[in-house]
Amino acid sequence: MSLYCGIAWRRKSFWCYRLLSTYVTKTRYLFELKEDDDACKIAWRTGAFYLFHSLAPLLQKSEHQYLAPQHSLSELERLLGKFGQDTQRIEDSVLIGCSEQHQAWFALDLRLNSPSSINASLQKLEMEAELKGSFTELRKALFKLNIKDASLLSTAWALLRWHDNHKFCSRSGQPTKKNMAGSKRVCPSNKIIYYPQMAPVVITLVSDGTRCLLARQSSFPEGMYSALAGFCDIGESLEEAVRREVAEEVGLEVESLQYSASQHWPFPSSSLMIACHAVVKPGQTEIQVNTRELEAAAWFSLDEVATALRRKGPYAQEQDGTFPFWLPPKLAIAHQLIKEWVEKQSFSSPSA
Numbered sequence: 001m002s003l004y005c006g007i008a009w010r011r012k013s014f015w016c017y018r019l020l021s022t023y024v025t026k027t028r029y030l031f032e033l034k035e036d037d038d039a040c041k042i043a044w045r046t047g048a049f050y051l052f053h054s055l056a057p058l059l060q061k062s063e064h065q066y067l068a069p070q071h072s073l074s075e076l077e078r079l080l081g082k083f084g085q086d087t088q089r090i091e092d093s094v095l096i097g098c099s100e101q102h103q104a105w106f107a108l109d110l111r112l113n114s115p116s117s118i119n120a121s122l123q124k125l126e127m128e129a130e131l132k133g134s135f136t137e138l139r140k141a142l143f144k145l146n147i148k149d150a151s152l153l154s155t156a157w158a159l160l161r162w163h164d165n166h167k168f169c170s171r172s173g174q175p176t177k178k179n180m181a182g183s184k185r186v187c188p189s190n191k192i193i194y195y196p197q198m199a200p201v202v203i204t205l206v207s208d209g210t211r212c213l214l215a216r217q218s219s220f221p222e223g224m225y226s227a228l229a230g231f232c233d234i235g236e237s238l239e240e241a242v243r244r245e246v247a248e249e250v251g252l253e254v255e256s257l258q259y260s261a262s263q264h265w266p267f268p269s270s271s272l273m274i275a276c277h278a279v280v281k282p283g284q285t286e287i288q289v290n291t292r293e294l295e296a297a298a299w300f301s302l303d304e305v306a307t308a309l310r311r312k313g314p315y316a317q318e319q320d321g322t323f324p325f326w327l328p329p330k331l332a333i334a335h336q337l338i339k340e341w342v343e344k345q346s347f348s349s350p351s352a
């Protein structure tokens, strides 16, 4: 991020001591676009744009999945012209990545500042007809997109939303200015720089050695149980956050923990989900549910969890009024964490 780094790299590129990997050159290219507004504008010319309307991405439905169409700069300029918008609106776009061939990808929200909401929704319908797609709520479509598009659109959604919520400096109240790539906003009056942020969330799968602890919040769909989750408090390390969350939510003390993986989750306001396995202290098995946080929590056997992992939705109500026990979908990091635990347990207990 430092200025020194940027300069050193530019100097070095003249000499080209060694061939940089595709990943490194791509990363350096994106860095350049974030730091240099003119370079970013040049990248628009060969770039591809993903379109949104009020944070809903433009998608096309194909059989059981959604596709996210890309548009070139000239297509976008034509569209803006047709709907009476200034082509300067392109400056509101945000950089969300690039291809290995350095085609930069951007996202732009076409929401109109129309005084009448009837006009705005009419124009949205006209745009959808013109673009042969529909502006679809990302929450509904996320699991029906391929992994690349799901990740790009999540980033775009989070970044567009962040800009929309940070238009003013929190110290001076003055309007802040976005850089061309959208990697920061600056207050012109006091020069404060605002960077897009994610809130760290720990997601912990607690085990007592043979069973695992799963819980549900009242907001979960009926029957679904997941790992414990909670925001890190300010000043806490990851380890401290896991220990506190487990104590707070189920009244147990963690003895050891192991990091597993992390995932960005855009809703409701960009979290970095940090997934961990935790083992409770010996003899700590009596759960005391904190009902302000959870609706229920229980220990589940390897067999019960392995069966639930294999179960496929939709999960209809049984005749006795109960719902079957099921787990978060594959793309969710909680699913991966639970799957990892099942694999580890099955490996270590040959009887299972």
Ligand SMILES: [Zn+2]
Pocket (backbone or CB within 6 Å): 169, 170, 171, 172, 173, 174, 187, 188, 189, 190, 191, 192
């Ligand atoms: Zn300010």
